[in-house]
Amino acid sequence: MLTFGRARRLLRITTVFISHGLDEFVANLHLFRLYAYVLRLAPWRWRQTRAPRGERLRLALEELGPIFIKFGQMLSTRPDLVPEDIVVELSRLQDRVPPFPSQQAVALIEAAYGMPLSQAFRTFDTTPVASASVAQVHFATLHDGTEVAVKVLRPGIDIILRRDLALLQTLAQLAVRYWPDARRLRPLEVVKEYEKIVHDEMDLAHEAANASQLRTNFQDSTLLYVPRVFWDYTRRSVMVMERITGVPISNREALVAHGVDLRKLAHNGVEIFFTQAFRDGFFHADMHPGNIFVSFTGQYRAVDFGIMGTLSADDKYYLAENILGFLNRDYRSIAEAHVRAGWVPKGTRVDELEGAIRTVCEPIFAKPIKDISFGRLLMNLFQTARRFNMEVQPQLVLLQKTLFNIEGLGRRLYPDLDLWITAKPFLERWMREQLGPRAVWNAVRKEYPNWIHILPEIPRYLGTTLRQAKDGELSVRAQSDEIERLAQDMRVRHRRIMIGLLGGALLAVGLGVFGVTHPGFVARYLDVIEIGVGAPGFVLLAWSVLDLGRRPQ
Structure with a gap:
């Protein structure tokens, strides 16, 4: 539903787009097409120099504010939907906006912690070091002397988010109704994807979990350092991480x-x-x-x-x-x-x-x-x-x-x-x-716990399968080419499973011998059994594990 507030915001978008010479975009807003034609007659536009359309779109989005900046950034990741010249230009969008008052940041942090700021931090710098559309960052010091960066969501960002997302939904619906290319570009799906991205960014605990995982992945790396997350100080609206020093x-x-x-x-x-x-x-x-x-x-x-x-x-x-x-x-x-x-x-x-x-x-x-x-x-x-x-x-x-x-x-x-x-x-x-061999070993090591649970059942499985084969219960009657292919798939996978079971059994025997080996004359003969039985079992099991991952030809 197009409410008065949304109509007023759409009028603002139309004005901004026209001022940047984006007539081709405004013409598709339908409701404001007449308004667009009137603006084109404005004298200040007669000598207007037209920059490339990608640059004009980028400047318009920057003027419309944070949510539209982030929407443009998201579109820059979709070359499957957006022309290349626009993708390249939108990738240059900078998410820099004026900071909000420090008193509001302090109030938000104290509300999240349920305590005065002085109880949470030894020192807190009220001058933000970075400010973006969703949050801003302040430097602080914990009571143990650790220097940290405190990221806090903007006040009222939820309201702004809901308003502009609703507006984007309205624009997408208008595009579907009046724009011939809408079916190919799927604007409703694009807005839905953007909504998910923005909601993830609105949860700073989600961002903290991402950082923690990446830090684990590069724990001992000399190439990349990821700051530590202080979970005791992290909430949905506040995140505290180790302060990073270095050259931009x-x-x-x-x-x-x-x-x-x-x-x-x-x-x-x-x-x-x-x-x-x-x-x-x-x-x-x-x-x-x-x-x-x-x-x-x-x-x-x-x-x-x-x-x-x-x-x-x-x-x-x-x-x-x-x-x-x-x-x-x-x-x-x-x-x-x-x-x-x-x-x-x-x-x-x-x-x-x-x-x-x-x-x-x-x-x-x-x-x-x-x-x-x-x-x-x-x-x-x-x-x-x-x-x-x-x-x-x-x-x-x-x-x-x-x-x-x-x-x-x-x-x-x-x-x-x-x-x-x-x-x-x-x-x-x-x-x-x-x-290579390492992949074989990793696959076997990963699957071995699963195989070890079914090894005691192998005699029963083999007996049941052989009896079904003897009675003709395993046969598949093909009614079509597709069923014939399915039947072939089942036969191939059955053969692979049987080979794998045999390999697992031989490997289990080899490992069992290894487990009961004792020093002395008998042990030397048991080692021969271990190698002679376990090694072929390992090869058969490894082949089966890797081969089961392939689609039968």
């Missing part, structure tokens, strides 16, 4: 003055990104210069963990296949990886997808290798695959946006950064670990 990564001159190796620093940033994405599947998705500091020894120090990305095991594997395919210019493997991952429909012709990817990528590879952008490659890949009805993969789009940030950051530090030198060895090593 955007201050290149200060880094040089402190003797930091910028080439190494740039490559370390790339390694940190790939380690987060492929080793942990959990990455900082807001790594712009304002959120990164550098110690005098060249160690990265991150802050602001409100937006994090995750990758599943399948995401990591298929993404690595795609990037290695790019590095080797093997477009066939890229197309096949898309089909296997289910990112494009099952019936997609691999040769056609391969040709489309080659058409997009070959002109890029005509450039010097150090000038090729991973982020742009992934963006082009998503845009190409969209022609083949590729389903949107939000986690990959967020990763691509983060990679853009890392590349831009690295090349500002060291213009000759060759990201490929760091990426290719890392990904090749990671792929070997996924397919």
